[in-house]
Each structure stands twice: as structure tokens, then as C-alpha cells.
Amino acid sequence: xxxxxxxxYDEEFEKxxxxxxxxxxxxxxxxxFLVDKNGQQIAAVGDLSSLDTTxxxxxxxxxxxxxxxxxxxxxxxxxxILFHEGEKDNxxxxxxxxxxxxxxxxxxxxxxxxxxxxxxxxxxxxxAVFAEIxxxxxxxxxxxxxxxxxxxxxxxxDDIDRLFSE
Amino acid sequence: xxxxxxxxxxxxxxxxxxxxxxxxxxxNLQHVYDKTSPGARGRLISLATDTDRTLFFDFLxxxxxxxxxxxxxxxxxxxxxxxxxxxxRKLILRGxxxxxxxxxxxxxxxxxxxxxxxxxxxxLKEQGYDISKIPYVLQFNKRDLSTAVPVDEMYRRLxxxxxxxxxxVATNGRGVFDTLKASAKLILTDLRKK
Numbered sequence: 001x002x003x004x005x006x007x008x009y010d011e012e013f014e015k016x017x018x019x020x021x022x023x024x025x026x027x028x029x030x031x032x033f034l035v036d037k038n039g040q041q042i043a044a045v046g047d048l049s050s051l052d053t054t055x056x057x058x059x060x061x062x063x064x065x066x067x068x069x070x071x072x073x074x075x076x077x078x079x080x081i082l083f084h085e086g087e088k089d090n091x092x093x094x095x096x097x098x099x100x101x102x103x104x105x106x107x108x109x110x111x112x113x114x115x116x117x118x119x120x121x122x123x124x125x126x127x128a129v130f131a132e133i134x135x136x137x138x139x140x141x142x143x144x145x146x147x148x149x150x151x152x153x154x155x156x157x158d159d160i161d162r163l164f165s166e
Numbered sequence: 167x168x169x170x171x172x173x174x175x176x177x178x179x180x181x182x183x184x185x186x187x188x189x190x191x192x193x194n195l196q197h198v199y200d201k202t203s204p205g206a207r208g209r210l211i212s213l214a215t216d217t218d219r220t221l222f223f224d225f226l227x228x229x230x231x232x233x234x235x236x237x238x239x240x241x242x243x244x245x246x247x248x249x250x251x252x253x254x255r256k257l258i259l260r261g262x263x264x265x266x267x268x269x270x271x272x273x274x275x276x277x278x279x280x281x282x283x284x285x286x287x288x289x290l291k292e293q294g295y296d297i298s299k300i301p302y303v304l305q306f307n308k309r310d311l312s313t314a315v316p317v318d319e320m321y322r323r324l325x326x327x328x329x330x331x332x333x334x335v336a337t338n339g340r341g342v343f344d345t346l347k348a349s350a351k352l353i354l355t356d357l358r359k360k
Binding site: 153 | 172174230231257261351355358
């Protein structure tokens with residue numbers, strides 16, 4: 001795996017989900033989700049039925065990437081928070097651990113102040129989980145090197161040809 | 167950047183369609199969308215101008231089946247081809263796993279093709295990738311046009327490292343899936359080596 005690859009194991013996935021669930025309840029939000037900076041959705045909680053979260057993830061990442069570009073143009077390192085205000089729903093976007101994006105969608109049951117406050121707490125929790133993931137990936141990589149294992153080293157050409165075969 | 171989710175048993179990979187303006191990148195994506203069953207694909211997002219020129223990117227998530235117990239998902243992106251959108255192109259290349267270069271076969275577009283490949287090379291370098299190492303597939307699109315340059319001449323001018331090369335007519339779908347499958351195969355083969 002290259003050092004940029006993101007690996008997620010059950011234990012940390014559950015911790016992430018719990019942190020998002022707590023944020024959802026504490027901030028009275030409608031939907032909370034976490035996306036990596038390349039647009040891959042990591043986890044989501046809340047009312048998911050009415051929303052296309054895959055598209056949401058990709059557009060959020062595009063939005064953050066464009067804003068990062070703007071920041072650098074004017075000499076800023078990054079804008080850490082983006083906020084979009086709508087008639088009914090609002091979107092609060094922030095960066096966690098420099099590599100993932102936390103998105104909170106909320107309506108008038110919550111306020112921007114409350115969301116910001118709760119996001120700050122959730123961010124600290126999530127940063128701890130991502131630090132743990134980083135440590136785990138490094139140690140497993142060392143183990144895998146020692147044991148010469150990679151779950152995908154066994155992929156055969158037939159396996160690949162079977163994809164798209166419908 | 168491949169995203170492997172052991173909890174959900176998914177592999178997510180990102181493929182970017184690159185190439186000069188009006189070369190058929192979006193048309194490739196549109197055909198994949200049209201020919202894939204609704205259960206295997208998400209919505210096709212297109213951030214385009216009023217005249218259908220890609221402004222930022224098109225995006226299509228695709229689920230292609232299971233491999234070793236993991237669901238394989240490919241996220242397909244196109245870049246805006248027009249020269250002045252270079253900042254957007256750089257952003258979209260972030261975290262890319264494989265690139266498909268869509269070349270326009272018309273004689274008048276050969277210089278634009280070559281310039282776009284140089285631009286790709288530069289932009290990949292900026293993101294820390296090496297075009298000679300990244301999974302890379304070449305497509306000669308618009309083979310149906312009378313002004314199309316012969317395939318062997320295009321190959322000589324545009325093929326940079328012996329990469330898999332396909333003839334295509336994206337408007338009727340010819341060659342579109344062959345190109346995509348070749349790219350997916352290179353990416354997964356790459357994963358095996360890591």
C-alpha cells in the first residue's frame with residue numbers, strides 16, 4: 001500500500017460512527033458524515049434515506065479542494081470551515097486531522113453556534129481515532145512485510161476478468 | 167489513493183479521464199452511465215456551463231462486482247479539457263489511481279492532444295505521481311470521422327510507454343467499456359503488487 005492509501009478497520013470504523021452519532025444528537029443535526037479529501041465517503045449517520053450521499057461526498061470534496069485552491073491563491077494555508085446557508089437547511093463543513101472532511105447538515109432546530117461548538121468536540125475525538133488508525137496501519141504494514149502478506153496479493157487475472165462480466 | 171474499508175469490505179478506486187477540450191471525455195462517462203444497470207451505478211454529476219462544457223468535473227460512481235470478498239467500486243471523474251481550467255485539473259488528479267487519456271483523432275487536434283499529455287505529465291508530477299508508473303490507458307476517440315488520423319500514426323505520436331491503447335467512438339459506445347476495463351485491470355494489478 002502506498003503511504004497515501006486509507007485503510008479502515010472494524011474497531012475504528014465503530015468509534016468513528018459513535019463519534020458522528022453523538023455529534024448528530026448533541027447538535028440536533030439532520031445528517032452528519034465524514035468524507036476523505038478525495039471524495040470517498042467514510043461514514044454517515046442520520047436521515048440518509050432522502051439523500052444521495054455518494055454524490056454529496058464527491059461534491060463536498062470538490063468544494064473543499066476548490067476552496068483550498070482559493071486559500072493558497074491569497075496566501076492562506078487553508079480555510080478550515082465552510083458554511084452554506086439555505087432557506088431551510090444549512091451545511092457546515094470542516095477539516096479533521098488535515099485529511100478528512102466532516103459535514104453537518106442541519107435546519108432551524110439547531111443554530112450555527114451550537115453546531116460549531118459540538119463540531120469542535122467531535123473533531124478532537126475523531127483526530128484521536130485517525131491517529132490510532134495511522135499507528136495501526138504502520139504496525140500492520142510491518143507485520144505484513146514480515147509475513148509477506150497482502151490481502152490482495154492473491155488476486156488473479158481471472159478474478160479481475162470476472163468483474164464487469166455481467 | 168485506494169481506499170480499502172475492511173469494516174464495509176469495500177475497495178474504492180479513482181479513475182480520471184483526461185484529454186483536450188471537446189475530445190469526448192464526458193461522452194465516455196455518459197455512455198458508461200447509460201449502459202450500466204441502475205443498481206450498479208450512482209447518479210452522474212456534471213458541473214458544466216450552460217453550453218455543456220465541463221466547468222469543474224463530471225463524476226460517476228460505479229460498482230463493478232466483488233473481488234476476493236471485497237466490493238470493488240470505481241469513481242470515475244473527468245477533468246475540464248479547456249486550457250484555462252488548469253487549476254481545476256490539478257485538483258481532480260488528487261488521489262488518482264488510474265488515468266484514461268481520451269485523444270481526439272481529428273488531424274487538427276493532434277497538437278492539442280500532445281499538449282494535453284504534456285500538461286498531464288506536469289500536473290501528475292506536481293501531485294507526486296509519475297506518469298511512467300501510474301496505471302495509464304490511451305483511447306483514440308472519434309474514429310468514425312473522415313478526418314481521423316491513421317491509428318499507427320497516432321500511436322507513434324501519442325503513445326508514451328507502450329500503454330494499452332483503444333480505438334473508440336464514444337458517441338455510439340464503441341471501445342468505451344474496453345478502455346474502462348483495461349484501466350480497472352491495471353489498477354487492480356497494481357494493488358496486487360503493493
